[in-house]
Amino acid sequence: MEVVPISIAAAAALLSVAATYLAVRSGDLLAAVVLSAVQSVAYALIYYILMAPDIALVYIPVSVGVLPAVTVLLIKKTERYEV
């Protein structure tokens, strides 16, 4: 495979790990939801580069649309800040 797409995938992977770490550490749960959406976008890009467009298509609406929506709903019913 060519170097450029692979290095884009590597950069996306690094971004996703950083975003996941920050999401786990974050005390603000809403910020954690946004960070995990960032991680999902990076993953969708990786799926696309690794020639799995079917997975990318299902990954974007579920992990950037439905999952954050449901999580924000659940956060609304509890508290926003972790103590």
Add this chain to the structure above:
Amino acid sequence: MRIREVVIAVSVALVVLLLAYVIEAGGLGPIAPRELRELAASYLVNAYNPWNVTQSALSLEAVTAIVWDYRGLDTFFETSVLFASIVGVSLVFRGYRERLGIGGRGLSEIVKTSTRVLLPLILIAGVSVALHGHLTPGGGFQGGSFIAVLLVLMSIVFSLDFVVERGLTSGRLLALRSVGLIGVLATSVALLAAGLALGVEAYIFQNVAREGSELSMPQWLLDRPTGGTLIFFNMFEALAVAAGLALAFLVLSLREEEVREALGVGEWYE
């Protein structure tokens, strides 16, 4: 403090990169070969192969051919798991009914206007991804989740009342989901039923003519290939997924007044 966190995050990423390097070098056992394996090659050759119809799904997209034809039964049970969980959600919140006029009025006029432009685009993208599942990447689940996102977006931007007033209540969504599931079930046994009626041999999840059975779903709509059962599976799956996910979102967004009402019905059942 913030810089320290970023440094830790980047070093975690470097550890993952190092692990990937170890795996690539074969340090954790053998990895998949780079050349096409025999099984993959046979799927690629047979997915659209009009010269050898008994082995083919007549679908231009190999993934959809595998998902809904070669491995149709697997996908059917996979779908059942998702819908069992949605049945669980609606069972826990049984007796739930939306009530108008207790929520907010949605977001600002600017957001509403731009969303109004966006909504038909999402709808068209979802329907096209679902209907072209046998031609391009995508399929029923993908298209259905696009449409579910549309409904979620509508209920956030325009408020829940807006969605409910236009007739998308949880009861109707449950009915739509059931229509989709019944459609999937009917498509999977359609040729078997036809075979029983005509007294010919046929199989469950049969798409085109197979060895020992001449029956076949229609392969062409005007001059476009339909992939036989695949277009029906994708259509009904999209309907079921869109209604199911939107139903789960709608039920999980329930307000206190509605909970109290639902709880009353729950006690009545006991």
